[in-house]
Amino acid sequence: MKYKRILLKLSGEALMGSQQFGIDPQRLEQYAQEVKRVKELGVEVAIVIGGGNIYRGIQAERTGIDRVQGDYMGMLATVINAMALQSILEKHGMFTRLMSGFKIEQVCEPFIRRRAVRHLEKGRIVIFGAGIGNPYFTTDSTASLRAIEVEADVVLKGTRVDGVYTADPEKDPTATRYTNISFQEVFEKGLNVMDMTAITLCQENNLPIIVFDMNKTGNLYNLVMGEEVGTLITTNK
Template sequence: MNDAKPVYRRILLKLSGEALAGNQGYGIDPDVIVGIAEEIREVTALGTQVALVIGGGNIFRGVAAASKGMDRASADYMGMLATVMNSLAMQDALEKVGVATRVQSAIDMQQVAEPYIRRRAVRHLEKGRVVIFGAGTGNPYFTTDTAASLRAMEIGAEVILKATKVDGVYTADPAKDKDAVKFSTLTYLDVLKRGLQVMDATATSLCMDNHLPIVVFDLTCRGNIMRVVLGEPIGTIVKGD
């Protein structure tokens, strides 16, 4: 590595469940998860502390099940369990590349994960371990985006890195509209007023109230996590005025 210095001391990386599925669209693609683990290892080697929140959409989508008549709370709890499965897979991949990792679950399941305890999570980060927060907030009706915002505040993260399949936030879907224009920066109010697909309104409002910037970037391009951590101007940054 060169002598590049990270601009962030502590980050929270938000991955969608779909990101782990790769091109197969469901389940967990071992090659994808190993690639992400290697990128996280490179970032931690710079001294940046990394926490993770992973969605569960590659296994079970609570909102989709609720729209088909399933009880929303039950569907959301099933979604939370899916996030724990992804968290354990990510932990396994990280440990295999030599990164000490702890999974903390908002739903108590002592055989597979630690309970979520804020001070313990911070201590793990200070010791250079990666912490993965599973089971969302532990409450139905809240998304993993909101869980990411909440956990980022609690651990004192300096930024949320929202990993997606596109290289930022656009005026329209760039896959469908060739005239779509990418934003380099946005304010929280822009995102809320325009209904842009960054994070849901609850998560965005939480970040706005606590002045926590969000960087939306393309995870599919190798090395992008490192580029964001080094402060390169990739993706879209959402922050205050």
């Protein structure tokens, strides 16, 4: 295996599948199977999941809701997704722990770094919900920060596209995919990979990011085994 401990970042929108809202059971099942396959290799897995299929805090201003209030609503949406993911993973026989950025003691443990690392060492899948517990930070930033805190080898950003492109491939048919790119090039070219806070955290801590298509069966397994999948973002190209 190329990576022993990974931080998998999943978007909430990906959970919608073909639906317009909510959680698609088939997509949830697919993700569980993908995670189980790498877990059986002995990989230590941490997961951060977004909440965009339910609510995005950035929508708050358009609806007249205070931005801070909206961000907390978005954090709660991530907890709903995390609970759904936890349930399906445990249905497939995996041991999990759900840790929250703020206290929801009935369903989540509070995030404590040493405890999170210990869970990973014991072979449990750790799911981080509620972001970092503060407004104005995205789940991308959460993924980068938690990956650094638990000393993950890589951030794997699972999306519905197969990497980072020169432009949006869903809008521009001439867009081409990068195989490797540096953090500095991401900044200079203004590429929409993750928010700048997340990218900066990874750059400063020399933590690589791989952007890949999570919806293609076997991609996560192939990545862990060292195959070239998606786009690798590192300090030096």
